[in-house]
Amino acid sequence: MTKPVDPVALTADLIRCQSVTPDEGGALVLLEGLLSSAGFDCHRADRGGVSNLFARWGAKGAARSFGFNGHTDVVPVGDAAAWSHDPFGGAIEGGILWGRGATDMKSGVAAFAAAAVDFVRMTPPDGAVILTVTGDEEGPGRDGTRAILDWMANHGEAMSVCLVGEPTCPETMGEMMKIGRRGSMTAYVEATGMQGHSAYPHRAKNPLHALVDWLARLTAEPLDDGTAHFDPSTLAITGIDCANTANNVIPAKARAMVNIRFNDAHSSASLIDWLRAEAGGVTAATGVTFTFDMQVSGESFVTPPGPFVDLVAGAVKAETGVAPVLSTSGGTSDARFVKDHCPVVEFGLVGRTMHQVDECVEVAQIEQLKAVYARILKDYFA
Structure with missing residues (x-):
């Protein structure tokens, strides 16, 4: 045997x-x-x-x-x-x-x-x-x-x-x-404004201010309260930088990473639409534009x-x-x-x-x- x-x-x-x-x-x-x-x-x-x-x-x-x-x-x-x-x-x-x-x-x-x-x-x-x-x-x-x-x-x-x-x-x-x-996705975003002197901010378009505004909108409220089989979805800011070493220069660009773990109240497509819509609101207010690289690991x-x-x-x-x-x-x-x-x-x-x-x-x-x-x-x- x-x-x-x-x-x-x-x-x-x-x-x-x-x-x-x-x-x-x-x-x-x-x-x-x-x-x-x-x-x-x-x-x-x-x-x-x-x-x-x-x-x-x-x-x-x-x-x-x-x-x-x-x-x-x-x-x-x-x-x-x-x-x-x-x-x-x-x-x-x-x-x-x-x-x-x-x-x-x-x-x-x-x-x-x-x-x-x-x-x-x-x-x-x-x-x-x-x-x-x-x-x-x-x-x-x-x-x-x-x-x-x-x-x-x-x-x-x-x-x-x-x-x-x-x-x-x-x-x-x-x-x-x-x-x-849960689903998982990461948004890599770049905000583009206009470089200028920090003493004359009205002559620049500060991408960091716009980026922080966008991130604040994302984190102002919970994504949801959970569903029958899932805990609430989570959103985490996992990186933000602009590679600027001069304290008196408003940079032209700034970048951030946002990771979302989401339940069945959402899809990656619905979340991407939401991220872009919030960025559109910031662009309308500041003139700073946003470009995205969205990476979805799974629904x-x-x-x-x-x-x-x-x-x-x-x-x-x-x-x-x-x-x-x-x-x-x-x-x-x-x-x-x-x-x-x-x-x-x-x-x-x-x-x-x-x-x-x-x-x-x-x-x-x-x-x-x-x-x-x-x-x-x-x-x-x-």
């Missing part, structure tokens, strides 16, 4: 692959070998110098297919000398696994790969199990999960539902799952509570003893791309140390996470 896949050992092996975005580092090669040996049909969906893996067990076009999504790329280690363990060593001490990606999210990928392999070997389902793993989640995201989904569309592949294995629990295993995410979305959400939440509670909060908090994830393909939720382990020096995870959490994913597969195909 084939031994079950050890998710802890697999996580450690993945950590030893130095897959800092966009380097593949051997992580996807390792996974492809494991999955191929278990009968998965594996394909690379590489694009733009980014490595991506698609793997399916079961018939193409099956009536129902359960998908997992995750990433093996990691952020840089920073000051390696500040780490107490080799960031790419995969050391285990005192029940703790250390290394870059231990939390975010090589453990999640290892857990769902191990659960999927054991499941199809021991209880082959009536349907398909699909794994999509990218090397471009921590980077721009243009050629990662989006490239896999494009490849799937071109090759007639589809997931009925998908679970993203990002870490979702703040402090305790099982306490939270994500059923949606808000929610997978409403229902059979799929209930199935995942039930499996989490059964394996952890904790009923997870259904949350839409946090930043963005690749679920923002998957939601255009099929219903998607997220559940993973405690993310307390992600992106930190000495990133680490409790070995017991990885084993528990595999058990949660295994139960989800069993219940989905029951």
Whole structure:
């Protein structure tokens, strides 16, 4: 009888692959070998110098297919000398696994790969199990999960539902799952006036005054009070400068950055219209003009509570003893791309140390996470 896949050992092996975005580092090669040996049909969906893996067990076009999504790329280690363990060593001490990606999210990928392999070997389902793993989640995201989904569309592949294995629990295993995410966008704005002497401001058009006026309009009132599944949207001024070193010169140009995390009361298009309208009001009053570069990372979305959400939440509670909060908090994830393909939720382990020096995870959490994913597969195909 084939031994079950050890998710802890697999996580450690993945950590030893130095897959800092966009380097593949051997992580996807390792996974492809494991999955191929278990009968998965594996394909690379590489694009733009980014490595991506698609793997399916079961018939193409099956009536129902359960998908997992995750990433093996990691952020840089920073000051390696500040780490107490080799960031790419995969050391285990005192029940703790250390290394870059231990939390975010090589453990999640290892857990769902191990659960999927054991499941199809021991209880082959009536349907398909699909794994999509990218090397471009921590980077721009243009050629990662989006490239896999494009490849799937071109090759007639589809997931009925998908679970993203990002870490979702703040402090305790099982306490939270994500059923949606806020949208995210950044406005880079440049205000252009007319340079002049600070002693004669009437002979200039001060872009800083106009820019501050515009920013004050944006922050005067909350964007909203929250919606059924989301906290209130937030707007943060994240930068303002004019590169002026002369204290007696009114500069010609000034720049600012504004980041907005928005709920389903808005779309990026409606917010862009609002930003431009407020700038138009300032231009009418001051003569200072505004130009924008709008970058949208993703729209808000929610997978409403229902059979799929209930199935995942039930499996989490059964394996952890904790009923997870259904949350839409946090930043963005690749679920923002998957939601255009099929219903998607997220559940993973405690993310307390992600992106930190000495990133680490409790070995017991990885084993528990595999058990949660295994139960989800069993219940989905029951």
